Amino acid sequence: MVIADTGLWIALAYSQDQYHELAKECLAELSTRNERLITTCTVMTETCHLLLARAGSDAQLRFIEKYHRRLFDVFELHAGHAAEIARLMEKGLDNFREDFLSVK
Secondary structure, three states, X not given: OEEOOHHHHHHHXXXXXXXXXXXXXXXXXXXXXXXXXXXXXXXXXXXXXHHHHHHOHHHHHHHHHHHHOOOOXXXXXXXXXXXXXXXXHHHHHHHXXXXXXXXX
């Protein structure tokens, strides 16, 4: 499973995007490996907003149709995930402090 952020969706949908061809190649490679894409509702919202602005409502509808056809999964974030998210964020902050703020 591969996490797909807004940049990938925009590049795939918008042929004028500088990463359009690379995104298509990556998607084809993932397909040969039987890898599924997963994203979040927040990413879907951002993607729809940007698609409307850059490529119009037809691009938005094509993106939502792909979701309807279950071509990718959407991770549902729940309050029960908060403790793990906080732990990972703190771990990231600790790594940042260790890597960038320590005097050697």
